[in-house]
Amino acid sequence: MTVTIYDVAREAKVSMATVSRVLNGTAVVKDDTKQRVLDAIARLGYRPNAVARGLASKKTRTIGVIVPDVSAAFVAEVVRGIEDIAAMYDYHIMLTNSDAQVSREVNLVGTMWEHQVDGLIYMTNRLRKEHVQAFEQAQIPVVLCATEDPERRIPSVNIDNRQAGRDAASYLLSRGCRRIAYVTLIPGTSVLADRRGIGVESCIPDEQLLRIELRDGRYETALPLIKDLLRDNRVDGIVAASDELGLASIHAVQDLGLSVPADVKVIAFDNTRLATMVRPELTVIAQPMYDFGAVSMRLLTKLLNEEPVDDYTVTLSHNVVERGST
Amino acid sequence: MTVTIYDVAREAKVSMATVSRVLNGTAVVKDDTKQRVLDAIARLGYRPNAVARGLASKKTRTIGVIVPDVSAAFVAEVVRGIEDIAAMYDYHIMLTNSDAQVSREVNLVGTMWEHQVDGLIYMTNRLRKEHVQAFEQAQIPVVLCATEDPERRIPSVNIDNRQAGRDAASYLLSRGCRRIAYVTLIPGTSVLADRRGIGVESCIPDEQLLRIELRDGRYETALPLIKDLLRDNRVDGIVAASDELGLASIHAVQDLGLSVPADVKVIAFDNTRLATMVRPELTVIAQPMYDFGAVSMRLLTKLLNEEPVDDYTVTLSHNVVERGST
DNA sequence: CTGTTAGCGCTTTCAT
DNA sequence: ATGAAAGCGCTAACAG
Numbered sequence: 121m122t123v124t125i126y127d128v129a130r131e132a133k134v135s136m137a138t139v140s141r142v143l144n145g146t147a148v149v150k151d152d153t154k155q156r157v158l159d160a161i162a163r164l165g166y167r168p169n170a171v172a173r174g175l176a177s178k179k180t181r182t183i184g185v186i187v188p189d190v191s192a193a194f195v196a197e198v199v200r201g202i203e204d205i206a207a208m209y210d211y212h213i214m215l216t217n218s219d220a221q222v223s224r225e226v227n228l229v230g231t232m233w234e235h236q237v238d239g240l241i242y243m244t245n246r247l248r249k250e251h252v253q254a255f256e257q258a259q260i261p262v263v264l265c266a267t268e269d270p271e272r273r274i275p276s277v278n279i280d281n282r283q284a285g286r287d288a289a290s291y292l293l294s295r296g297c298r299r300i301a302y303v304t305l306i307p308g309t310s311v312l313a314d315r316r317g318i319g320v321e322s323c324i325p326d327e328q329l330l331r332i333e334l335r336d337g338r339y340e341t342a343l344p345l346i347k348d349l350l351r352d353n354r355v356d357g358i359v360a361a362s363d364e365l366g367l368a369s370i371h372a373v374q375d376l377g378l379s380v381p382a383d384v385k386v387i388a389f390d391n392t393r394l395a396t397m398v399r400p401e402l403t404v405i406a407q408p409m410y411d412f413g414a415v416s417m418r419l420l421t422k423l424l425n426e427e428p429v430d431d432y433t434v435t436l437s438h439n440v441v442e443r444g445s446t
Numbered sequence: 447m448t449v450t451i452y453d454v455a456r457e458a459k460v461s462m463a464t465v466s467r468v469l470n471g472t473a474v475v476k477d478d479t480k481q482r483v484l485d486a487i488a489r490l491g492y493r494p495n496a497v498a499r500g501l502a503s504k505k506t507r508t509i510g511v512i513v514p515d516v517s518a519a520f521v522a523e524v525v526r527g528i529e530d531i532a533a534m535y536d537y538h539i540m541l542t543n544s545d546a547q548v549s550r551e552v553n554l555v556g557t558m559w560e561h562q563v564d565g566l567i568y569m570t571n572r573l574r575k576e577h578v579q580a581f582e583q584a585q586i587p588v589v590l591c592a593t594e595d596p597e598r599r600i601p602s603v604n605i606d607n608r609q610a611g612r613d614a615a616s617y618l619l620s621r622g623c624r625r626i627a628y629v630t631l632i633p634g635t636s637v638l639a640d641r642r643g644i645g646v647e648s649c650i651p652d653e654q655l656l657r658i659e660l661r662d663g664r665y666e667t668a669l670p671l672i673k674d675l676l677r678d679n680r681v682d683g684i685v686a687a688s689d690e691l692g693l694a695s696i697h698a699v700q701d702l703g704l705s706v707p708a709d710v711k712v713i714a715f716d717n718t719r720l721a722t723m724v725r726p727e728l729t730v731i732a733q734p735m736y737d738f739g740a741v742s743m744r745l746l747t748k749l750l751n752e753e754p755v756d757d758y759t760v761t762l763s764h765n766v767v768e769r770g771s772t
Numbered sequence: 773c774t775g776t777t778a779g780c781g782c783t784t785t786c787a788t
Numbered sequence: 789a790t791g792a793a794a795g796c797g798c799t800a801a802c803a804g
Contacts, residue, residue, distance in 0.1 A: 462791090476789060501796045
């Protein structure tokens with residue numbers, strides 16, 4: 121029925137060890153025996169059983185990917201980056217959504233360990249000690265992807281969010297804005313947004329800054345709330361924590377009978393595809409989403425191969441992309 | 447170091463067989479021995495090795511998911527549906543992107559088989575005999591998700607795309623449109639789009655229909671092309687094969703100095719989040735994206751458990767969601 | 773350069 | 789209701 125390495129060995133008149141050797145290149149095999157094995161493999165249509173291989177070698181060549189929600193544009197793009205590089209290095213990814221629930225996130229580390237993943241790429245809004253504990257217990261190499269670890273205990277790939285916040289704020293300032301709103305999630309929800317907030321605040325005097333803190337970052341729920349707050353608090357500039365919030369901000373402004381960018385300028389974070397599909401197009405602090413994934417995965421391969429690593433905390437660069445909304 | 451089932455057995459003073467039994471519930475175990483085992487498991491922090499389990503039982507509880515590109519909104523939403531239901535049934539998913547390349551798609555079936563996935567969920571633009579062959583060879587249960595199999599050989603979950611095309615066309619007709627463009631991908635690229643095209647054509651007389659066939663469905667590339675064609679061919683209604691193309695159509699119309707929906711009405715397929723985040727909001731033929739994934743996965747679990755299945759070709763319902771663009 | 777032999781950690785008969 | 793033992797298909801010493 122299923123053809124095993126043993127069948128190949130018999131067919132090629134060698135031992136299974138030799139077959140294993142040509143399969144893995146773990147030792148030199150004489151050219152013509154190698155050819156015999158290759159022929160046998162082709163003839164039988166043999167494909168090695170990765171599970172057996174995993175059990176024997178204790179390496180599964182699969183890496184676990186834990187994200188809050190693949191259906192979010194930002195996350196999906198990151199996952200694409202991860203998978204591309206994984207494929208390049210002959211790894212497979214096991215994907216799970218955590219919905220940012222700590223208990224689920226911690227559990228997932230456990231199941232990933234049960235599945236003997238070689239490594240883990242982890243994305244969460246707020247890293248807690250429970251997470252770090254789970255990583256340590258599982259003894260799996262982990263790379264944090266687009267998530268802040270204030271104590272830098274875990275290898276990670278990120279941008280400098282504080283600086284990004286500063287860049288957004290000073291961009292608006294340089295465009296003449298004097299009364300600026302920072303549209304974000306309520307503090308504690310996303311460490312990234314919080315960090316950026318710190319950056320924003322460091323550039324804008326308190327009396328010129330209006331914080332609009334949302335419980336929920338979705339366009340639909342954000343739009344009316346932003347509109348209400350903007351009605352009572354006139355601003356001439358908005359920094360939004362995501363493209364979606366940026367868009368909600370633009371529409372809120374427009375609904376109030378004002379114009380973007382003439383009356384109010386809007387800059388947002390992320391630069392998902394959404395940013396260029398709306399009018400006016402969104403000026404953004406562009407995040408290297410694909411690279412978050414790609415670089416994380418690459419870093420993980422280095423960890424797994426024990427290749428030298430210059431920096432366990434890699435900081436990717438972000439940049440302002442100027443478009444119609446400012 | 448790593449604690450195995452054997453350690454648990456010793457700790458609980460039973461055989462590994464018994465531990466296995468309480469773990470899997472494959473046989474009745476006396477209450478107090480069961481408790482002893484449970485205690486031992488807790489004390490040692492034992493977690494079963496899924497790889498070993500997979501080798502012994504020939505069931506990995508992981509299912510392969512092959513999609514063109516997770517970073518596409520439509521696909522990401524489907525994947526979310528798959529993963530949710532998979533988690534519910536205690537399956538894990540191994541995700542890969544094929545970029546719709548047939549050779550890669552076929553290869554992936556092979557690697558999935560190497561990894562001994564219990565089943566496969568497959569999404570592709572055009573199912574070819576190479577695919578079907580690969581499925582048969584691999585002997586893995588497969589569910590096609592949001593992809594057409596004209597011959598219905600493979601279990602699948604889809605909507606009635608032909609009818610959806612008709613619905614879109616007749617919707618515009620009923621709104622008084624008399625000169626309609628169908629903005630789609632060049633035939634052969636996506637069987638789904640082609641099928642819908644058939645539906646559209648069946649409702650609209652040739653002389654009233656303008657086909658705009660694009661090599662590439664991305665907003666950026668589509669917009670200028672649509673604009674050019676619309677300049678020379680005035681229409682009063684547009685059916686677009688995706689939200690993104692719908693949005694490109696709206697902007698093309700607006701760029702020509704016309705108004706949506708006053709001068710031109712636009713209806714699109716999909717209903718991704720994009721549809722409600724733009725102005726005017728997109729009227730759409732809504733696709734049950736999440737359910738494509740969820741139902742596919744559920745169907746697959748039935749196949750795997752050999753549960754009775756009423757219909758191997760499940761057709762989900764679509765519906766018109768009327769918004770500002772018409 | 774190649775073969776022999778133990779396992780890897782579990783499930784699953786087959787006994788008892 | 790429980791235990792003993794034989795694999796699952798492969799890798800990895802260890803010999804030679």
